[in-house]
Amino acid sequence: MTIHPTAIVHPGAELAEDVSIGPYAIIEDGVLIGSGCKIGPFAFLATGARLGSRVQLFNGAVVATVPQDLKFRGEPSIVEIGDNTILREYVTIHRGTEVTGRTVVGANCFLMAYSHVAHDCVVGPKVIMANSVNLAGHVHIEENATIGGIVPVHQFVRIGRHSFIGGGFRVTKDVPPYILAAGEPIKFTGLNFVGLKRRGFSVEALTALKQAYTLIYNNDLNVSQGIARIRDEMQVTPEIQNVIDFIEHSERGII
Numbered sequence: 001m002t003i004h005p006t007a008i009v010h011p012g013a014e015l016a017e018d019v020s021i022g023p024y025a026i027i028e029d030g031v032l033i034g035s036g037c038k039i040g041p042f043a044f045l046a047t048g049a050r051l052g053s054r055v056q057l058f059n060g061a062v063v064a065t066v067p068q069d070l071k072f073r074g075e076p077s078i079v080e081i082g083d084n085t086i087l088r089e090y091v092t093i094h095r096g097t098e099v100t101g102r103t104v105v106g107a108n109c110f111l112m113a114y115s116h117v118a119h120d121c122v123v124g125p126k127v128i129m130a131n132s133v134n135l136a137g138h139v140h141i142e143e144n145a146t147i148g149g150i151v152p153v154h155q156f157v158r159i160g161r162h163s164f165i166g167g168g169f170r171v172t173k174d175v176p177p178y179i180l181a182a183g184e185p186i187k188f189t190g191l192n193f194v195g196l197k198r199r200g201f202s203v204e205a206l207t208a209l210k211q212a213y214t215l216i217y218n219n220d221l222n223v224s225q226g227i228a229r230i231r232d233e234m235q236v237t238p239e240i241q242n243v244i245d246f247i248e249h250s251e252r253g254i255i
Contacts, residue, residue, distance in 0.1 A: 001015060001016075001017055001018060001019050001020075001021075002019075002020045002021065003019075003020075003021040004021060004022055004023045004024075004025070004041075006023045006024050007021045007022065007023065007024065007025045007026070007027070007039075008025070008026045008027070009021060009025075009027040010027060010028050010029040010030075010031070011029075012029035012030055013027045013028065013029060013030065013031040013032075013033070013045075014031070014032045014033070015027075015033045016033060016034050016035040016036070016037065016053075017035075018035055018036055019033050019035075019036075019037050019038075019039070020037070020038045020039065021039045022038075022039055022040045022041040022042075022043065023041045023042070024041055024042045025039050025040070025041065025042065025043045025044070025045075026043075026044045026045070027039070027045045028045060028046050028047045028049075029047055030047045030048065031045045031046070031047065031048075031049045031050075031051075031064075032049070032050045032051065033045070033049075033051045033055075034051050034052045034053040034054075034055065034083070035053045035054070036053050036054040037051050037053070037054060037055045037056070037057075038055075038056045038057070039057050040056075040057050040058045040059045040060075040061065041059050041060075042059055042060045043057040043058070043059070043060065043061045043062070043063075044061075044062045044063070044065070045057075045063050045064060046062075046063065046064040046065045046066075046095070047064065048064040048076070048077055048078040048079055048095045049063045049064035049078070049079050049081070049095075050078055050079065050080045050081065051063075051081045052080075052081060052082050052083040052084075052085070052107065053083045053084070054083055054084045055081050055082075055083070055084070055085050055086075055087070056085075056086045056087065057087045057091075058086075058087065058088045058089045058091075058113075059089045059090070060089055060090040061087045061088070061089065061090065061091045061092075062090075062091070062092045062093070063079050063081065063087070063092075063093045064078065064079040064093065064094070064095045065092070065094055065095070066094065066095065067094040067095060067096070067097055067118065067119030067120075067137070068094065068118065068119070069097055069119055069137065071097065072097050072098075072119075073098075075097065075098045075101075076101075077095045077096040077097060077098070077101045077102055077103075077119075078095055078096065078101065078102045078103075079093050079094070079095045079096075079102065079103045079104075079105075080102060080103070080104045080105070081093075081105050082104075082105060082106040082107030082108070082109065082125060083107040083108070084107055084108045085105055085106070085107060085108060085109040085110070085111070086109070086110050086111065087111050088110075088111060088112045088113045088115075089113040089114070090113055090114050091111045091112075091113070091114070091115050091116070091117075092115075092116045092117070093105060093116075093117040094117070094118055094119045095119065096119050096120045097119050097120055097137075099120055099138070100120045100138075102120070103117060103118075103119055103120060103121050103122075104121070104122045104123065105117060105121075105123045105127075106123055106124045106125035106126070106127065106143070107125045107126075108125050108126045109123060109125065109126065109127045109128070109129075110127075110128045110129070111129045111133075112128075112129060112130050112131045112133075112149070113131050113132070114131055114132045115129045115130070115131065115132060115133040115134070115135075116133070116134045116135060117135050118134075118135050118136050118137040118138075118139070118155075119137045119138075120137050120138045121135050121137065121138065121139045121140070121141075122139075122140045122141070123135075123141045124141055124142045124143035124144075124145070124161070125143045125144075126143050126144045127141050127143065127144070127145050127146070127147075128145075128146040128147070129147050130146075130147060130148050130149035130150075130151075130167060131149040131150065132149055132150045133147045133148075133149065133150070133151045133152075133153070134151070134152045134153065135153045136152070136153060136154055136155035136156075136157075137155045137156075138155050138156045139153050139154075139155065139156070139157050139158070139159070140157075140158045140159070141158075141159040142158075142159065142160050142161035142163075142177065143161050143162075144161055144162045144195075144199065145159050145160065145161060145162065145163045145164070145165075145175075146163075146164045146165070146195065147159070147165045148164075148165055148166045148167030148168065148169075149167040149168065150167060150168050151165055151167060151168065151169060151170070151171060152170050152171070153171045154170075154171060154172045154173075154252075156251065156252060157171055157172070157173065157174055157175075157252060158174045158175070158246070158250065158252070159171070159174070159175045160174070160175055160176045160177030160178065160179070160242075160243075160246050161177045161178070161242065162177055162178045162192055162195060162196060162199065163175050163176065163177055163178060163179050163180070163181065163192060164179075164180050164181070164192045164195055165181045165182070165186070166180070166181065166182035166183075166189075169181070169182055169183065169184060169186045170184070170185075170186060171186055171255075172185070172186070172252075173186075173252050173253050173254055173255045174246070174250045174251075174252050174253065174254045174255065175254070175255055176188075176213075176216075176243060176246055176247060176254050176255075177239075177242050177243060177246055178191060178192055178196060178209050178213075178239065178242075178243070179191060179192055179213065180192050181255055185255075186255050187255055188213065188217050188255060191206065191209055191210055191213065193206065196209075201239075205237065205239050208234065208235070208237055208239065208240055209239055209240070209243070211234060212230050212234060212240050212243055213243075215229045215230055215233075216230070216243075216247070223247060223254065227244055227247060227248065230243075230244065231244070
């Protein structure tokens with residue numbers, strides 16, 4: 001274990017034996033830090049922070065401070081950070097409220113500088129958030145999604161797996177899986193072909209997804225009619241089922 005002499009580590013914090021703590025970092029009571037974690041200068045881990053293995057916090061990152069929610073009354077809650085996740089400079093992640101009790105960032109995520117994850121969010125594994133992405137409370141992002149820089153995401157929005165959101169666009173409704181989203185107002189702009197090919201999706205899977213979204217976003221059909229046509233006319237593969245489930249469980253409506 002390497003702890004810089006200027007760091008402040010509460011005796012009630014639990015640190016793995018090979019953790020590295022940089023200058024002026026602050027670790028509060030009850031924090032849990034897993035094996036191989038690196039905590040950079042001026043980083044702040046507040047009570048309720050739970051870090052997996054090999055998590056990296058860069059300069060000034062802040063994890064598990066109280067939520068920006070006027071209904072919050074100091075109830076116990078936590079932030080969970082999965083293995084191998086990287087939090088770059090000045091990332092902020094707030095702990096949960098009594099609604100869920102926790103905020104979660106999954107394994108192998110990459111949160112770039114100044115990005116923010118608000119209370120009760122759930123960020124799935126292998127998510128990339130570029131600089132200054134801001135998630136409001138209760139946002140749910142599925143695995144392998146990518147969000148471009150300076151994107152605000154409205155509270156309670158869901159972002160589907162393997163989707164890609166272009167930089168600078170405001171997200172106010174749910175973004176279905178596997179797609180590209182861009183424009184003002186934000187809209188469906190096609191499949192995330194590049195990302196899906198890189199992740200090994202077959203030509204057959206890509207063709208089926210394209211056909212499904214052609215039905216969903218067909219101007220002559222509403223969304224329910226598009227889903228019905230998918231069920232009637234297509235083989236429902238696991239990818240297509242993900243699309244159907246996501247849309248049918250959307251509470252805010254899809255873009």
